[in-house]
Amino acid sequence: MKRLIIKISKITVIMLLLLTLYVLVARQLFSLPALQRQDSHSISADKTSDWAQFINAQAQQHPNLSGIKPLASGLDAFIMRLLLIEKARFSIDAQYYIWHHDLTGLWLLQALKNAADRGVRVRLLLDDNGIGGLDGIISELNQHELIDIRLYNPFVVRRFKLINFTWDFFRLNHRMHNKAMIVDGLAAIVGGRNIGDEYFNTGLNPHYNDLDVLTIGQVTPDIAANFDLFFNSQLAMPAQQIIEQVKGNNNLLEQALSPLKQSQQYHTYRQAVIDSELSQAIPNHELITTWSEVSLISDHPKKSLGIDRKDVLMVTRLISILESPQSQVDIVTPYFVPAKSVHLLANLTARGVKVRILTNSFEANDVIPVHAGYAKYRKPLLQAGVKLFELKTNHAIEENKADLGFMGSSGASLHAKTFAVDGRLVFIGSFNFDPRSARLNTEMGVVIDDPRLARDIHRHFQEDLHRQAYRLQLDDAGNIVWLEYQNPEHSVEYHKDPNSTALQRMMLTIIGWLPIQKLL
Known part of the structure; x- marks a missing residue:
């Protein structure tokens, strides 16, 4: 037995030495190249342009305020991005965590190229973890004299990207989760949406319920400055230093988009764009719904380097807002x-503050480890008096009829990130209430002082949510019960996660035991 232990110990030591050698050699062979770029800064529109005059005239009527329009519908969110790109005369800046190689992703890339062709400077900052299949197109677009594409915290080995984690996990585990588009320094869209069909309510894949907001006025320069901060940061690498350059003009974007434009999906979606109420309102400049005090909150790109001082993290500001509610x-x-926010939420309920939370149910959650991390906190939250709701999956995605109010129409999964406080303050952004958003990924969003928008969110929780989500409560034995509303007199009770199997629930329990909470 002693010999066996010694043998196993030797093998273990050898394996650890080989693994260490592998990591050291791989990090030397596949290290990031030295930065070769110049800093670049935002360009504002000429004040004599028609669009600039229109927006500036509105802003002058509302000093120190920002005009906003929430974009709850995926279709409206797509239309507004197209509109801004087509309106651009000087500059377009966009940063996204995910940009898909699909109909809407390629459509917007084509719109950006068209803008560059007419003389608009385009800067794209894309997290390198979410651009699968786009290397060739990115390389080709980046050769345009007015298009500058940078990849945030990139992977050196381009094929089989996941292998990079085996030698550079701690760097690559930090991602840029920001979502923003700024046009001519005049208007911006920020919120929770990435770029892809499922975010814009088209295609066969399950759709996301999400939320963005269009802003003009006081806050827009801050959003533009924040983009500059990330675009010129240490981990924003020029695409040509990471992706092998495509030789010649092969029109890869046109080759990829042309077949999609022959599809029924394209023709149906294009007609929906033409017929939408937003498209009808645009010619009359009916874009802004209200003027409010709006402030940007954002992580600093230093967070991606593992620096987590309070002045670097936006979660510090969010906590200060969430500690202050009165009602x-x-x-x-x-x-x-x-995690630790259980105590914050429990303290609120102990003070008599009503706390209600909507998140994904097991059947709607597309990241099972995250649901496992959440599941173990449900009972403590309910015991503290927090009201929990879990969104049901709408399987009839193609009908897309169920109204979710401030989040648009129902899909298969929740993706919006927002909260309302005391009928006055509203946050809309990219921040998830999990350790990854708090400590690993960079995030951004806006805080809006708008009683009407805040009341809309409160009203939705009060009047509509019971039809669209399971309501969780504890039974007399202290076990969780899921209630599915049927009518005012009757609800169906579930004593396990609805539409889950015994095997799935066992996996949730096992994953919940793993020491991975900080990665979720």
Whole structure:
């Protein structure tokens, strides 16, 4: 037995030495290249342009305020991005965590190229973890004299990207989760949406319920400055230094998009764009719904380097907002792993503050480890008096009829990240209530002082949510019960996660035991 232990110990030591050698050699062979670029800064529109005059005239009527329009519908969110790109005369800046190689992703890339062709400078900052299949197109677009594409915290080995984690996990585990588009320094869209069909309510894949907001006025220069901060940061690498350059003009974007434009999906979606109420309102400049005090909150790109001082993290500001409510807080978050925030929420309920949270149910959650991380906090939250709701999956995606109010139409999964406080303050952004958003990924969003928008969110929780989500409560034995509303007199009770199997629930339990909470 002693010999066996010694043999196993020797093998273990040898394996660890070989693994260490592998990591050291791989990090030397596949290290990031030295930065070769110049800093670049935002360009504002000429004040004599028609669009600039229109927006500036509105802003002058509302000094120190920002005009906003929430974009709840995926279709409206797509239309507004197209509109801004087509309106651009000087500059377009966009940063996204995910940009898909699909109809809407390629459509927007083509719109950006068209803008560059007419003389608009285009800067794209894309997290390198979410651009699968786009290397060739990115390389070709980046050769345009007015297009500058940078990849955030990139992977050196381009094929089989996941292998990079085996030698560079701690760097690559930090991602840029920001979502923003700024046009001519005049208008911006920020919120929770990435770029892809499922975010814009088209295609066969399950759709996301999400939320963005269009802003003009006081806050827009801050959003533009924040883009500059990330675009000129240490981990924003020029695409040509990471992706092998495509030789010649092969029109890869046109080759990829042309077949999609022959599809029924394209023709149906294009007609929906033409017929939408937003498209009808655009010629009359009916874009802004209200003027409010709006402030940007954002992580600093230093967070991606592992620096987590309070002045670097936006979660510090969010916590200060969530510690202050006097009457009610309603939170919408797709991925919810409260961890230490359980105490914050419990303190609120102990003070008599009504706390309600909407997140994904097991059947709607597309990241099972995150749901496992959340599941173990449900009972403590309910015991503390927090009201929990879990969104049901709408399987009839193609009908897309169920109204989710401030989040648009129902899909298969929740992706909006917002909260309302005391009928006054509203946050809309990219921040999930989980350790990854708090400590690993960079995030951004806006805080809006708008009683009408806040009341809309509170009203939705009060009047509509019971039809669209399971309501969780504890039974007399202290076990969790899921209630599915049927009518005012009757609800169906579930004593396990609805539409889950015994094997799936066992996996949730096992994953919940793993020491991975900080990665979720």
